[in-house]
Amino acid sequence: MLTFLFPLAALAGAVTAKSSSTAENVSACCSKLSETYPDQLVYAGEERFKDWNDRWAASAELPASCIFRPLTADDVSLAIKIIAKGAGQGCHDFCPFSIKCGGHTPWPGANNVDSGVAIDLGYMNQTVVADDKTSVTIGGGTRWHDAYESTDGDGIAFLGGRCPSTGVGGLTTGGGYSWFSGEHGFVSDTVINFEVVLGSGKVVNANKDTNADLFKALKGGSNNFGVVTHIEIAAFPHSQQVYGGLVIVPESSSDNVLAEFQHFTNDSTGFAANAGLTVEYFLPAEGEGQILLWLIDTDAEDDHATLQTFFDMEPKIVNQVYQTSIADYPTSIPPVTQVLMADVTFENDLDVIKAAFDITMEVRKTLSHVPNLVWDFQFEPLPRHFLKASQAAGGNVMGLDDVDKDLLILFLMPLWEDPEYDSDVRDAAELWFHKIQEYTQSVGKAHPFEFANYAASFQDPMGSYGAENLQFLKDVSHRYDPGQLFQRAVEGYKL
Numbered sequence: 071m072l073t074f075l076f077p078l079a080a081l082a083g084a085v086t087a088k089s090s091s092t093a094e095n096v097s098a099c100c101s102k103l104s105e106t107y108p109d110q111l112v113y114a115g116e117e118r119f120k121d122w123n124d125r126w127a128a129s130a131e132l133p134a135s136c137i138f139r140p141l142t143a144d145d146v147s148l149a150i151k152i153i154a155k156g157a158g159q160g161c162h163d164f165c166p167f168s169i170k171c172g173g174h175t176p177w178p179g180a181n182n183v184d185s186g187v188a189i190d191l192g193y194m195n196q197t198v199v200a201d202d203k204t205s206v207t208i209g210g211g212t213r214w215h216d217a218y219e220s221t222d223g224d225g226i227a228f229l230g231g232r233c234p235s236t237g238v239g240g241l242t243t244g245g246g247y248s249w250f251s252g253e254h255g256f257v258s259d260t261v262i263n264f265e266v267v268l269g270s271g272k273v274v275n276a277n278k279d280t281n282a283d284l285f286k287a288l289k290g291g292s293n294n295f296g297v298v299t300h301i302e303i304a305a306f307p308h309s310q311q312v313y314g315g316l317v318i319v320p321e322s323s324s325d326n327v328l329a330e331f332q333h334f335t336n337d338s339t340g341f342a343a344n345a346g347l348t349v350e351y352f353l354p355a356e357g358e359g360q361i362l363l364w365l366i367d368t369d370a371e372d373d374h375a376t377l378q379t380f381f382d383m384e385p386k387i388v389n390q391v392y393q394t395s396i397a398d399y400p401t402s403i404p405p406v407t408q409v410l411m412a413d414v415t416f417e418n419d420l421d422v423i424k425a426a427f428d429i430t431m432e433v434r435k436t437l438s439h440v441p442n443l444v445w446d447f448q449f450e451p452l453p454r455h456f457l458k459a460s461q462a463a464g465g466n467v468m469g470l471d472d473v474d475k476d477l478l479i480l481f482l483m484p485l486w487e488d489p490e491y492d493s494d495v496r497d498a499a500e501l502w503f504h505k506i507q508e509y510t511q512s513v514g515k516a517h518p519f520e521f522a523n524y525a526a527s528f529q530d531p532m533g534s535y536g537a538e539n540l541q542f543l544k545d546v547s548h549r550y551d552p553g554q555l556f557q558r559a560v561e562g563y564k565l
């Protein structure tokens with residue numbers, strides 16, 4: 071679970087010996103970085119700071135002391151050496167820091183740091199296609215849209231985020247759910263090589279032959295081991311055309327949608343692995359809710375039979391289904407203010423889906439006082455063909471190796487405006503999480519998996535991978551980060 075490293079520093083106005091020494095370290099880190107990289111460092115209060123500190127969710131923005139934008143792995147290496155040293159010489163001197171790629175994790179602290187050094191990898195945004203076109207190497211700070219756009223016309227596809235503005239670094243190290251996952255598993259399963267800056271500042275590669283334990287650990291192990299500076303991902307020939315988009319139906323179609331979702335997620339129906347579906351409930355405080363059906367056939371030439379029921383659903387509020395390029399697939403989500411994500415996994419059973427839906431609607435009632443609350447939640451399939459493709463790819467650390475059942479992820483994402491209600495929404499999400507787990511366990515349909523990419527700060531995705539995987543992650547952490555910098559100085563889903 072989360073460890074708050076500097077509880078005293080966080081207390082407003084509490085000037086203690088500890089907080090002032092933290093400030094001393096941080097000011098040393100910022101000024102050392104600024105000396106070497108005057109154009110790549112911005113201090114709080116400078117004009118560019120607000121722009122550089124921008125996040126998808128305003129809730130994730132914290133008052134960092136300075137923001138550093140490295141251009142190369144060597145820049146990151148030097149920054150980590152500076153951060154690990156702080157103002158002093160001892161091993162307990164360091165600067166609290168954060169690592170940001172796309173900045174899409176909404177909880178405060180995941181990609182930003184109050185009174186610390188914020189590393190923003192956004193300038194490491196190049197995508198290079200290998201000469202033989204069997205892989206792409208992407209900078210650790212790239213957003214997926216830029217990777218898709220810069221390979222548009224190359225006749226290849228590779229796994230990546232479904233929302234264009236999410237980041238390569240965070241999404242991949244958190245596992246990564248792609249529209250191609252039905253055929254190839256998680257995004258992390260398709261990684262060929264990670265280039266990583268360790269806590270010592272050393273730049274290493276991790277792949278199946280070199281540092282293979284670190285390679286495995288990074289496939290789901292998030293920011294626990296180092297700063298990932300480049301990721302080489304497998305690519306395959308593809309027309310780069312897909313068919314799909316968005317169908318929106320009214321909330322009143324819910325029963326039908328849930329039944330069809332369950333049917334779609336049942337691998338025994340023989341549904342095509344190239345078909346993708348996310349069912350998103352978007353329920354505003356006032357007025358009728360909507361159900362967004364995100365649909366895609368990654369083979370544009372296919373007959374799309376697996377998705378036909380969804381294309382045909384009536385009545386429709388929106389119908390935007392067409393052939394499009396991967397780079398233009400329309401799943402952008404505009405910036406938001408307050409947002410929380412949480413997720414649970416369970417078996418694909420219609421009674422369980424309905425009961426989980428009912429629990430989700432019950433919990434919403436506890437927040438009827440929150441102005442303009444949008445109660446958003448999404449069902450995402452994890453059918454056997456997805457899990458088998460993942461297993462066949464050689465293994466990650468997420469604890470899904472032996473699963474031979476169709477699963478699904480239920481992902482809660484409430485949106486609201488006033489930070490005054492943050493703790494109310496958080497409490498509701500925590501209640502929701504425990505109620506769903508309790509219920510699915512009581513009917514024997516639970517699965518412990520907590521997908522890191524949608525996890526709330528109160529969740530423990532690393533622990534959800536199982537005792538053996540968690541121990542493996544801890545061992546790898548001690549082997550590659552003996553000073554435990556990535557456990558002590560950067561927040562995230564810690565080990």
Ligand SMILES: Cc1cc2nc3c(=O)[nH]c(=O)nc-3n(C[C@H](O)[C@H](O)[C@H](O)COP(=O)(O)OP(=O)(O)OC[C@H]3O[C@@H](n4cnc5c(N)ncnc54)[C@H](O)[C@@H]3O)c2cc1C
Nearest residue numbers: 171172173174175181210232233237239240241246247298
């Ligand atoms: C609108 C929306 C759509 C989404 N769609 C998908 C989807 O299709 N598939 C999916 O799997 N998830 C999806 N997510 C979830 C998303 O993957 C996670 O929020 C993910 O963490 C985002 O990565 P990021 O780089 O944008 O975020 P960040 O917040 O920048 O990073 C996430 C975490 O990873 C760490 N990190 C980032 N880069 C690095 C690096 N280079 N080295 C080491 N650590 C790093 C950060 O410190 C942070 O803790 C979506 C989220 C949103 C909001």
Ligand SMILES: *[C@@H]1O[C@H](CO)[C@@H](O)[C@H](O)[C@H]1NC(C)=O
Nearest residue numbers: 091092095157158162163164
């Ligand atoms: C910061 O610096 C001071 C003095 O240089 C030191 O005593 C302290 O332990 C350091 N570490 C942190 C994490 O604040």
Ligand SMILES: *[C@@H]1O[C@H](CO)[C@@H](O)[C@H](O)[C@H]1NC(C)=O
Nearest residue numbers: 141192193194195196213216
């Ligand atoms: C990509 O990085 C370069 C520096 O390497 C920077 O100038 C540019 O603005 C970045 N592009 C995006 C979209 O962030």
Ligand SMILES: *[C@@H]1O[C@H](CO)[C@@H](O)[C@H](O)[C@H]1NC(C)=O
Nearest residue numbers: 332336337338339418419420
């Ligand atoms: C899945 O589909 C098969 C074949 O149609 C059916 O026999 C089975 O009962 C379904 N299972 C579930 C859990 O829906």
